[in-house]
Amino acid sequence: MSTQKPILQMTKIHKRFPGVKALSDVNLRLFPGEVHALMGENGAGKSTLIKVLTGVYSIDEGRVEMEGMPITLHSPLESQAAGISTVYQEVNLCPNLTVAENIFIGREPRRFGRILWKEMNRRAAELLSERMNLQIDVTRPLHTYSVAVQQLVAIARALNISAKVLILDEPTSSLDQKEVEQLFRIMRKLKQDGLSILFVTHFLDQMYEISDRVTILRGGEFVGEYMAEELTRLELVMKMIGKELHLLEELPSLAEADQHTLGGEWIRAEGLGRKGGIEPFDLAIRQGEVVGLAGLLGSGRTETARLFFGADKPDSGRLTLPESAGTVRSPREAIRRRIAFCSENRKTEGIIGDLTVRENIILVLQAKYGAFKAISRKRQEEIAGEYIRMLNINPPNPDHLIKNLSGGNQQKVLLARWLLTEPQLLILDEPTRGIDIGAKAEIQKLVLSLSRQGMSFLFISSELEEVLRVSDRIAVLRDRRKVKEVTGKDMSQQHIMQSIAGG
Amino acid sequence: MGRLVKHHLFWPLCVLAALLLFNLCYSPDFFTITMHDGHLYGSLIDILNFGSPLILVAIGMTLVVATKGIDLSVGSIVAISGAVACLSISKGPDQNSLVLILISVLLAVGLSLVLGLWNGLLVSVAGIQPIIATLILMVAGRGIAQLVTGGQIITVTSAKYAYIGSGSLATLPFSIFVVILVLLIALLTRRTALGLFIESVGCNPTASLMAGVRAKWVILSVYIFCGLCAGIAGLLLSSNVSSADGNNAGLWYELDAILAVVIGGTSLNGGRYYLTGTVIGALIIQTLTTTIYMIGVPPEITLVVKAFVVLAVCLIQSDSFRAAFAARWKTRHYPAEKEITRHVS
Structure with a gap:
């Protein structure tokens, strides 16, 4: 591989914003037929680098070469023409158009100026089933499918433009394990076809599973480029955060967590449920208790949280606050009753x-x-x-x-x-998603210390370790149903994994 | 200097200054203000006086635009308000009776509040898109105004009513004081937290709802306020000419008002709003109109001239246009440089 020439080479890239040095002296090499991970904490400059590559931002200094030829990337169109395709973290397709239209938009197969709908739909279905192993009705609007499917459609669209470099910006952050595996199968296949994939992720496991090479950024600066297999986890993390990793270990262990005394029952859901969201469930939270919700994406975690906050109206059951003999019908009422909700959708709901x-x-x-x-x-x-x-x-x-x-x-x-x-009850839905390890540890610490002062929490995270670390009790959700509650010594990764998987 | 240019009032003020400067060069007595019988006279006073209905409407529009809405019905409300007031006065036994005038004014203002409430309900409760919801009253409102006036121009002969739009207080036109009063009321949104709520609802309605902001009430109140502003503007306008014309009063006001809001720096995407910017925007439009009349542009091309100036104003304010212009300027200075790099590569 070392004899190979990089397909894309960026050298000494500088990008400044008013008052901020977003990128200084950053290098990036992408070789054909490899998955190259781009890693770094928040504010490391990953997003900026990608926006430079996709032509959204233009660089202040530096060279970009594609197959040895210098190129300029002044607009997304120039970038696409150079063979760089991107799938963003937030899927940016048109939700009201059909799957097939989304894939072919702007490049519809035509004859005499007329769009060949049948041909287009056939080719879209073919593309999805052959390259993505995805059998879906391509004539239905995109928004009728889950985010995971939308993501695959976005990749299919990117591939359909003849791409040499595919950028995947945190593609796995809203996928469950099975979907991640499916995505990785597709990535391996594309790699064999000679495509060069730039993979941006926060998940260490995933990086090691799929990547050949990794570039690490920190605070807008280039830390280094490494072969994935030659870099140990500890080295990787240390390079990313630039200090010894003791923050997480400082957290009180679960045994210590058990010591604190809980207050009385503060809020109780009885037979609370909503069609298409979550089947009726019972769940009570005591004062000072941290209740974790574990489950895969789409298992009804967020839906449960929204019912507790009054953001959605339940079809069945009721939510009561024994102390004040009240209930919660709207976010306003929830706030008045000292319930707080940090939504997982920071941009749209936060x-x-x-x-x-x-x-x-x-x-x-x-x-x-x-x-x-x-x-x-x-x-x-x-x-x-x-x-x-x-x-x-x-x-x-x-x-x-x-x-x-x-x-x-x-x-x-x-x-x-x-x-x-x-608040008396703070609902945290994926509070640490997409944020760096340091900030993550700070938030976990905060949850622990506040709960010791009597605040209750409903804690949702797709990282099981994190849920285990902070929770006194964990409710496991599967397929929009609450399947189990675990406490004490049953709270082990294996046990919960089995419950989630339905073993 | 950089901070000065960044300030949201910088470009609007520049445009206004440029317009005034043009007038100064064209007619040196533009800035002359004379005193007759305790009244001030002059072009500047005229601009303030004739511009006040537009300023009022634009102030109301600013808050609506800040919630990501738009109110197309203000022109019709202007007409209805004037028509109702004039009809009520003309039907009275003594047109100069203070009670009658107060009742008529209150009637007109009350009706404008109801019309604003109607718009607000359609937008916030019925969830109709603002442009459509207010289009209904824009079209129907003209009809209502014509119905009120019976298709005729109602004239009144009431010196007391005429005072509202053409009288003067402490040497200045009375309408200026009305504008100042309404502006102060609008600025109350900054003293209370209403301004914060308006901006947060306009910027991100979902997140505002999750934060416990009563989005529906906020939206309802801005439309009501906008209706009120339009109603008062209608009183000023009809009182100034002592008549109500259901067909033409306030015609195209909504468009001038939206323009004033945008020139003032408030984005149609909602969020941040600038009331002082809006006032300057409305003054720019009024100055422009006055200027066009003064320099004697033939009537058939006044709208075209106005359009070009407005286009220029908007381009000057557009960041990307200025950036593109600056870039062109640079390449014009070093035309060879581009060539060289092309050959090297």
Whole structure:
């Protein structure tokens, strides 16, 4: 492989934004027929590098060569013409068009200017079944399929454009294990066909499973390029975070977690359910208790959380708060009853992008107060400053627009927003998704320490280890049904895995 | 300097200054203000006076646009409000009775509030897209106004009513004080948390709902306020000419108002809004209209001239246009450089 010439070579790439050095002196080489992982913490510059490759941003300095020829990437079209195709983390296809239309949009098979619909549908179905092992009705609108299928359709579309380099930006973050395996089979096949794949991921396991080579970035700088098999996990993590990995080990173990005493039952769901979301279930949460929800993607975890917050109306059962003899019918009511919900969809259900960090932090508290009891500017600044310090929000400027922060820092702002309302129950849906290891450990620590002070949690994560680490009790969901509750010594990875798998 | 250019009022103020400067060069007595019988007269005063209905409508529109909405019905509400007030006054026994005028004004304002409520209900409760929801009243409202006036122009002979739109207080036109009052009310959104809620709903309605913001109430209130502004504008307009014309009063106001909002820096995508920007935007439009009349552009091409100036204003404000223009400027300076790199590669 060393004798081979790279198909794509980026040398000494620099990219600056006002006040920020997003990339400085970054190199990247992609060889034909390899899967190349791009790894780094939040703010490492992965997204920026990809946007440079796809022509969204133009570089300030540096060279990009494709098969030895210098190329310029000033627009997404130029990038596509050079043979670079991208599938983004958030699938950006047209949900209202059919699967086939999405694959062929702009390149529909035509005769005399007329689109050959039958031909197009046949070819789309063929493409999906042959290259993706996916047998679906290609004439149905894309939005009727799950995110996983949409992702595969997006890849099929990218492949249909004659691509030499395929960029997959965190393709696995919303896929379950089976879907990941399916994706990897497809990636291996594409690799054999000589395609060069740039694979961006947060999952170490997946990186090792599929990648040949890995490039690591940190804080916008190039750390190094390594052969995946020659790099140990510890080395990898240390290079990514640039320090010794002791943060996670500092967490109290489960034995210690058992020691703290729980309060009385605070909220109780009885036969609560919603069609197409989650089958009726019972679940009670005590004061100071951390209840974890384990299960695969689409097992009904988020749906359960939304019912607890009143974001969806249940078809059956009821939610009661024994102490106040109340219930929860809407997010507003939930907030009034001191329930908080950090949604997994940060962008669509969490942040208000055009507002500042300060405004985002005080929003819920202000909504609780109502429009006419405005929190004074001075008080707002105090609050924002306090939480920025407490949660280590970076950059520590309350007047930054939140949309310009990295994912992990946006997540911290949302946490601050909810903590400010002093909730009794904090529902965290994938609070650590897409954020770096350091921030992850900080959030886990926070959950543990707050629960010791009597706050209850409903903790959802697709990382089982994480759920195990923080939870006092775990409810296991499978196929939109609550199948089991485990506590104490039953809370082992194997046991829960079996429950999830249905063994 | 960089921060100055970045400020949202920089380009609108530049455009306004340029317009005024043009006027100064063209007619040196443009800035002359004279005093007659305790009233100030001059082109600048005229701009403020004649521009006040547009400023009012645009202020209301700003809040609606901030919620990612739009209100096309303001022109019709202007007509209805004026028509109702004038009809009520003309039917009275003594047109100069203060009670009658107060009742008529309250009637018109009340009706505009109801019309605003109607728009708000269609958008927030019925969930109809704002452009369609308000289109209904835009079309139907003209009909209502014509119905009220009976298809005629209603004239009133009431000095007290005429005072609202053409009287003066402390040497300045009374309408300016009305505008200031409404602007202060609108600025209350900044003193209360309503402004934050309006921006958050406009920017991300789902997230706002999850944060416990009463999105429906917020949307309802901005449409009601917009209706109120249009209603007051209708009073100013009809009082200024002491008559109500159901067909033509407030015609195309919605478009001028939207333009003023956008020139003022508020995006049609919702979110951040700038009330002072809107006022400057409306003043730009009014100054432009006055300028066109003053320099004697033939009537048949005034709209074309206006269109070109508006186009220029919008282009100046567009970031990507300025960037493209700057890039062109650079390449024009070093035409050979591009050639060289092409040959080397």
